[in-house]
Ligand SMILES: Cc1cc2nc3c(=O)[nH]c(=O)nc-3n(C[C@H](O)[C@H](O)[C@H](O)COP(=O)(O)O)c2cc1C
């Protein structure tokens with residue numbers, strides 16, 4: 001039998017007749033979980049989230065309950081909750097569907113989370129380009145405020161917390177949580193050095209702050225509804241709940257699919273739900289979780305002992321279960337679930353040049369390895385696609401990436417390095433072959449293109 005989606009977060013996304021307004025949300029049981037949550041003790045709600053095993057859906061996959069535990073509650077300073085709706089990683093398009101199609105799910109999740117951590121004020125930091133998303137959220141917030149679900153004395157509980165939408169200027173680095181906080185404070189979005197600026201201790205206005213992703217905060221509603229222990233039964237050990245896979249690229253039915261963690265394989269997702277490759281084509285490569293995650297090559301084998309079961313595995317890409325633990329065992333990450341599929345018509349040199357153009361453009365420039373390295377890689381890979389590659393460039397590219405990884409303030413450094421390193425490991429032969437045949441009609445060749453640097 002073909003695999004089934006398990007829609008929790010996306011239950012109403014694309015549902016005929018379902019609208020973003022509060023009346024529709026209320027007709028479908030909306031804000032009932034908030035009312036129930038307000039009768040519980042905040043620390044009990046935090047415990048439910050901890051027990052659920054929920055991991056952050058913004059990319060890094062850090063346990064949400066643990067992050068909430070790190071909050072400095074003794075400082076006496078106000079606590080802030082920030083929803084990260086910047087969603088800029090190429091290949092990732094899951095959060096915006098929640099915002100566009102079910103904004104009250106997010107607002108209810110935020111109101112519950114804010115009460116659980118006892119935040120005095122909450123913000124939604126949304127990417128500047130999402131003009132409609134910001135408008136939809138502002139309308140939804142007004143509706144929720146008018147009905148007493150946010151603002152003063154929420155549902156007569158005595159607890160007050162409002163939500164404000166803040167539009168960013170459209171920079172990838174403003175999605176990094178400390179860059180986001182700087183931007184929210186009205187400054188340039190430069191990521192902060194951690195330690196000491198862990199947001200849970202020194203965040204917005206130097207106050208304890210929780211930054212969570214849109215999908216993460218939406219999940220909180222469902223955790224409180226079903227209870228943390230019940231939620232933890234969905235998925236696999238170390239990766240509970242569902243994941244939304246945003247599949248783009250060379251498949252018949254690209255789109256978003258919500259899958260219980262570990263309940264299916266990439267092969268099932270790509271063939272059963274996405275309809276397989278385009279006519280006459282074969283899958284060649286897969287970036288599993290947003291453009292910064294390490295690329296996988298169809299045909300390669302992954303072997304080892306599974307961290308959860310201890311069982312030996314020997315998988316191709318198609319056999320990898322859709323969960324964070326299995327993907328990590330294969331040397332890559334689940335990240336944001338933004339899966340980019342490439343078939344045998346794809347030129348990998350063009351792919352890396354495309355990615356480096358993005359990451360080079362988006363480096364904030366604070367750290368020398370990232371600033372210089374990403375620009376160098378951008379120039380070099382662009383030049384290579386113009387037919388001016390030298391065989392030694394392939395090793396040089398890897399060397400530059402190695403010098404960036406682990407030497408920067410924020411993980412943008414890894415986002416530059418990992419694609420290059422994984423391309424080198426999996427497609428070096430293709431690069432060298434292409435270089436050896438520059439100008440003989442195989443691939444793009446522009447002798448008047450980018451000059452040698
Ligand atoms: C360069 C960079 C860009 C990021 N962009 C986003 C983003 O657009 N949205 C997001 O939720 N997290 C993004 N993150 C991750 C955030 O820093 C942070 O880990 C996340 O918002 C925490 O939420 P979570 O615990 O719910 O996952 C980015 C990280 C880096 C290094």
Ligand code: SF4
Pocket residue numbers: 173190191362363364365366367368370371408409410411412413
């Ligand atoms: S790693 Fe890059 S993006 Fe991050 S702080 Fe350093 S220069 Fe800026």
